[in-house]
Amino acid sequence: MPGMPEVTTVDVASSTANLEAGVAKSFGTLYRGGEGMWTWVLQRVTGVAVFFFLFVHVLDTALVRVSPTAYNSVIASYKTPIVNLLEVGLVGAVLYHALNGLRVILVDFWSKGPRLQRQMTWVIAAVWVVVMVPGIFFMLKHTVETIFGSTS
């Protein structure tokens, strides 16, 4: 059936003499979904990561109800080089999740979506890179200047 993920079943009994028998035994069946499988896996991983960040982020923002000092001190940690780098990861994860979500919607609702799903994967990868390059530049500008000194 077109579009169905391919599943390779390895007959262990008939391939025991084979060098790959050990591999076949330990894996049994091997799922080979290609790009469609990996975009799905990445959608889950980025979704879970962003959800846990959102949880922490609402808690830290809630400190505006405690005192300006409490809020400012926790926000100061967001400005440190290491957390700044994690923010780049967060933006990258959210952007991927958004673009791939849009691709999934087009596969579901657009008549040509299922046929063009692989091409759309490469389109979203290109858009991700084009947005992230200037994004990373502006997000890391201050951190790089702090560590290596201002260039201007």
Added chain:
Amino acid sequence: MTTIEAPRSTGRNKQRSNFEMYSWLFMRISGIVLIFLVLGHLLIMNILDGGVQRINFAFVAGRWASPFWQVWDLAMLWLAMLHGGNGLRTIINDYAERDMTRFWLKSLLYVSVIFIVALGTLVIFTFDPNLG
């Protein structure tokens, strides 16, 4: 001519709800709205005009003085928590195999989502710029 007997199974098939279909539809509709709300939020907070370096209590006070950003943040909070909560519900259903494991993980998830949505809503509505 032979008559085929009506299926004996009762209830289960007749009472099927459309909950999972609406959940699937909600993910797509909320997803489209969240693309604007969240990417806009990240662009303003992390990239434009100095990004995260300029954020402090006064910055938040300036933004929440406007009902526009209050509504923006409130919509983003509710939609993101429900979208993420529903995503995690799906993942728990997929990977937690024991009934009791699924029950407790989902209970923990629902309590957490209600807590965070309630806390965030309270903070947006009761924010006091003159605090401290």
